[in-house]
Amino acid sequence: MTTPTSARLALVALCCSTSLALAACPEQRPQPVKAPPRPPQAALAAGSGDLADVLTVPRPVGPEWFGLYLVGQKAGWSKVELSRELRDGRDVLVGRSEMLLRVNVGGNTVERRQSEERVWEARAAGRLVGFKAAFSGDGGERTVTGTCAKDRCKLIVTAADGTREQELEGVAETAEMADGVRLAAARRSTVRGKQLDLLKLRVREVQHVFVRREPVAGAGVQEEVSVVEESEIGDRVAIQYKVADDGRIVEWHLGDAIVGRPEPSDRAQRLDEVDLFALGRVPLPRPLPRTVPSTITYRLRGLPAAFQKADQRQRYERGPEGTTLLTITAKPPAAAEPARDTPLARAGEGASRDDLAATPQVDSDAPAIAALAKQVAGDARGTYEAALALARWVNEHLEKAYGASNDRASDVLAARKGDCTEHAVLTVALARALGIPSRQVYGLVYARYADGKDALYWHAWAEVRSAGEWIAIDPIFGQPVADATHVALGTDKQEDAVGLLGALKVEKVDVKGAK
Known part of the structure; x- marks a missing residue:
């Protein structure tokens, strides 16, 4: 009478959508691909400098949806988006993500939801300046909000037992971590950096490593893609992404049984009845x-x-x-x-x-x-x-x-x-x-x-x-x-x-x- 716990279920999903705007791309090939638009130049803050690679690397426009499959059965979905905006006259890069995971555990339906927003300076090596996250469903309700200055972030954590404040030092997350997978694919190299983990309230070291080029076939068309592996330093199993030259992520997988597939929003949200006891x-x-x-x-x-x-x-x-x-x-x-x-x-x-x-x-x-x-x-x-x-x-x-x-x-x-x-x-x-x-x-x-x-x-x-x-x-x-x-x-x-x-x-x- 044992089970993978709901906490571990959330980890499955988080491992598959580790950072904002990394995990999925829409399936519609005709959609134009371009960098996020610049705000009007007159409104940009003085001294913003050249655009960072993360702002110019190709990616699909608009929200991206994908379905999360466990051993062939769909157990969840995620929606991610990366855009450039003006906030209070400041040029920023904004990453948003939503995730839902739902399975049957011992006859009960276990559902978890998570949403995040992160804001970076819109420049090369732009610093993380703010964030907010909400966790709900099985596992408890919690929100995390905060701001960062230099290498220190102030967090406000609200849960069932009240609100508390916390500080984290050594936070060196930059705009490059908003899309490290695509950057590694475009550069055919390795992108490393530190990232704020809003679930465990810690700083984690992440690397995105270009591995090889390989052919893939889909919809009757064969193309070459870049294979990029993402992992936290010390991980024994990496998430592997297949990235097309126009920025589409064709597929990602963690091991052989956990797979992310790009899908239209309506299809991504249609889930299977997943019995996790039998599946795992x-x-x-x-x-x-x-x-x-x-x-x-x-x-x-x-x-x-x-x-x-x-x-x-x-x-x-x-x-x-x-x-x-x-x-x-x-x-x-x-x-x-x-x-x-x-x-x-x-x-x-x-x-x-x-x-x-x-x-x-x-x-x-x-x-x-x-x-x-x-x-x-x-x-x-x-x-x-x-x-x-x-x-x-x-x-x-x-x-x-x-x-x-x-x-x-x-x-x-x-x-x-x-x-x-x-x-x-x-x-x-x-x-x-x-x-x-x-x-x-x-x-x-x-x-x-x-x-x-x-x-x-x-x-x-x-x-x-x-x-x-x-x-x-x-x-x-x-x-x-x-x-x-x-x-x-x-x-x-x-x-x-x-x-x-x-x-x-x-x-x-x-x-x-x-x-």
């Missing part, structure tokens, strides 16, 4: 045990080398005929012995800041989170002991519900319900509130669906660190040690695992040591 599962040749200790070896096809990072639970080796052998061993950790459990007072020593810090989603600094963590941990002296108490509380006090998700831990606590991601994010936030290194894990887990088929399904759980090792715990299943059917594909910022949707295959499984 990886069939298994046999049932699997949910016991600890146990060791399971999976013979996988379609797992890229970048995902094969061994740790204390997972080990990889080359299998026959191009497959990968993944062996997962689940056993009680060293910290299960109280004498070896890291004392809670020293839990964060030597830990990465990323595994301890509060974030917009893991808001461990929220008063309600901090108070509950202290109350639930009680007189626990060990890190693992305290983490188990927190995970047990989450398991016992959160209603298991699909299609009623919240992205932020404090909102999960207020709602007292959610699926695997809500259980994981709240557990991690409670742990970090006590100074325990912790992180969310994304991957797959074994379950039997309503139709009786055994498969691995998209899932999320938590890891905490004690006695020198990361320990997987599953709060929604109530497992103090996650069993060997938990296949980890990424942690925290590695949501690029969604690029494997529909690509992974399990050809064989061997089980040892299971009761």
Whole structure:
């Protein structure tokens, strides 16, 4: 009874329309292609300088629509537009986007909407000067507005619990990031830059890399296009775009199963009934045990080398005929012995800041989170002991519900319900509130669906660190040690695992040591 969460669904869409005016082009070939028009020269601010490449690179005129397909089924749409305008006598470049994603999760319809507007100076390397964004539907309601000066942006975030102000430093987003894909295609080179992430309220480093020229055929016409890959620095799977010389984006895809297709607006908004449970599962040749200790070896096809990072639970080796052998061993950790459990007072020593810090989603600094963590941990002296108490509380006090998700831990606590991601994010936030290194894990887990088929399904759980090792715990299943059917594909910022949707295959499984 697990699912890819609604938060991860939004990430699928955001990965596919990462920045404004990048992701799609209309299908109508006869439409003229030209650069956005200049405002009247007399009205331009003095000293605006030459037009930036991003203003002159060819692109279709007007709003652009595309359909978002998951394994061949349409689950969403996006509308994007880039234009040059005068605002208060200032020459600016304005990017607008809208996105909707809708799927069926466990019998419930999950829908998310997002809209953004960003404003840059209309010149070469023009700075980001303002923005606004709205997020609604499953996952919670939130708006973000703000202005930027030099490398600092002031944000106003409004959510169900009120309004707060925040500052971000090191923001170096320029007008080139408004259309980095087309710029890379036109220059046949690489465009890099920093971009403000309005969902996670952070600065991310993005690169658009020209890869090659290749022929494509469509509507009876064959043409050559430029292939450009977009990724955040550190991503293991890139979004790949096919860009025509007149600026049309013929297609983009993330992995083999997530595809964006240019469509007229009416067609783009006609969605399929998408059952995400059935769509995202990886069939298994046999049932699997949910016991600890146990060791399971999976013979996988379609797992890229970048995902094969061994740790204390997972080990990889080359299998026959191009497959990968993944062996997962689940056993009680060293910290299960109280004498070896890291004392809670020293839990964060030597830990990465990323595994301890509060974030917009893991808001461990929220008063309600901090108070509950202290109350639930009680007189626990060990890190693992305290983490188990927190995970047990989450398991016992959160209603298991699909299609009623919240992205932020404090909102999960207020709602007292959610699926695997809500259980994981709240557990991690409670742990970090006590100074325990912790992180969310994304991957797959074994379950039997309503139709009786055994498969691995998209899932999320938590890891905490004690006695020198990361320990997987599953709060929604109530497992103090996650069993060997938990296949980890990424942690925290590695949501690029969604690029494997529909690509992974399990050809064989061997089980040892299971009761």
